[in-house]
Amino acid sequence: MNWITDTLRPRIKNLLSRRETEENLWVKCPQSGQMVFIKELEANHMVVPGSGYHMRMGAAKRLAHTFDNGKYEEIALPEAPLDPLKFRDEKRYADRLKEARTKTGMPDALKIGVGLVGGALTTIAAQDMDFMGGSLGTAAGEAIVKGMMTAVERSTPFIIFTASGGARMQEGILSLMQMPRTTLAIQSLRAARLPYLVVLTNPTTGGVTASYAMLGDIHLAEPGALIGFAGPRVIEQTIREKLPEGFQRSEYLRDHGMVDMVVERHELPAILARLVMILTHAPDMAAPRRVEAQIIPPGVPLPAVS
Template structure:
């Protein structure tokens, strides 16, 4: 009779614990790698193609994806990309009365402003810098869509006026990069008044014989398009930027017709003579420099 001990089937060995590659590294290497070393937003999705892009590569490409999509960027990045070698002097935005109408909302207007300032690092939806663009001195205004949709309010209006006055005082061109959903509803009529004030400021720049150049970026709509965004001596635009006064759906419902697919895009506006040229973001500083040099030549001749 066989021994019962030898007749028992062998008990299977417990499964080996599977470990990730990081746990198999030698202790010295493991200690050098910290959880916080890898940022959570290291990969960014291309809104056009859906491809996941490595953030440092995207930043090096000025936030233009391989598919050609021009992603929205903040004021600091725009100023850095525009001025030669990223060097410029910031012009502080004037302070204005906050929430002059005590606007009733689900969230107090002052809280919205505070949140926007914290997330963008800017005082309002416009930022101003002075420096050289393509070798030409200029005052540059940048509208930041991430600040309450780049909306035009008293703060932005005062900033625009100050930038125009700075351009006249320094005798240099005024350039603006627009990006806005329109007037700021929390300031009511006071925001609409900025359309007239900015128009007068543009007239002062032109009366001084100085160029005013507009670069339209995605999106530029509403009261901004109906005022200073369409008063430039030259109008450039980034590729496929949405540019229009009213929304596409509103227009279609009004005229009861289906609009062309490219309607209100920068390429469509060039074809119909509303803007002068579509320029890719990396090429804008050089193109602006050539334009400013050409437009300032007439002023130099008059001064001679």
């Protein structure tokens, strides 16, 4: 019997695993440094009780939090090429995708559901930062278009919760192509006279901000969310000037007309339900016309709506 391998090593492993478990039970608030019990944080919808700091919230929890009674029909997403460019940096892109799918249980960075919001049938998409930083790739672009076309087919408003670091570099130009594709898909919502609401969460940056995230009929944002194209440090280095306090945060954008409302996470379901009710019961919205789910090319006039 070897005392080191048979007795000492298992005890050390047990000690380390216990420490890891204890640390995972607590989360440190990035704003105040407050340590919060993870169960308490989850019960408070990932909002730190003391400071009010809004932590990241996964796509599945977003949908459950927004739909009435947390019930919704999940929409199957179209398949996309796994690794179209056979990209490799420190590791293969295919391996990164596999790790992200194992970690999140999602095929890509987006989840879509259809259910009731304030009693009105609504289609909602939510991006997940835990899946490769919520980056916009071919699969995510296909999912967004699918969500918008589902809203057109079912004559429902469309809501999207954005959370992204921007385009997915491992897919190169194919990732950038999702910006005009999703922008064109929005035209189908407008042709069908269906409301398009955007909820900007922390962070929403890069190509996502430069496309569908800033093209909604109404823009809401969570408190303190970073919203912009390039980061503050890059902008400061480019213009060689000190940026204003709170620059690119949701409150700053609201004060300068880029965001309509900054809403606490607890209040979002009620606010969204109210907006959906108002927009779908306005005189010219009483009976949204069903249109064929199609992308309207740029430069082509929108069809007349009776």
